[in-house]
Amino acid sequence: xxxxxxTGNDDETPAPASAAKPEKPRIFPEVGAALLKARRECGxxxxxxxxxxxVSRITxxxxxxxxxxxxxxxxEALAHGMGRTLTISFDPQ
Numbered sequence: 001x002x003x004x005x006x007t008g009n010d011d012e013t014p015a016p017a018s019a020a021k022p023e024k025p026r027i028f029p030e031v032g033a034a035l036l037k038a039r040r041e042c043g044x045x046x047x048x049x050x051x052x053x054x055v056s057r058i059t060x061x062x063x064x065x066x067x068x069x070x071x072x073x074x075x076e077a078l079a080h081g082m083g084r085t086l087t088i089s090f091d092p093q
Contacts (some may be wrong), residue, residue: 029066035078036064042082053081 039049050057055077062068070078079086
């Protein structure tokens with residue numbers, strides 16, 4: 001008879017209590033800074049960009065201030081609203 005551990009570990013060591021709590025997602029401020037720079041280069045306010053894209057002004061503000069990470073779908077809508085193309089790059093460090 002197999003002794004299965006309900007924590008998902010196959011060994012006998014129980015998972016630490018902290019493993020049960022989901023980690024806070026990492027926020028990427030570079031995304032918000034890039035959005036802010038692009039929006040300003042286009043001469044648009046947050047409200048104008050919101051009106052052009054259907055993304056709320058509050059969401060745009062929260063992205064620019066690095067409070068949330070946007071989805072790729074949101075980034076694509078914002079880029080198109082500014083007449084730009086969303087480009088993702090894996091540049092060397």
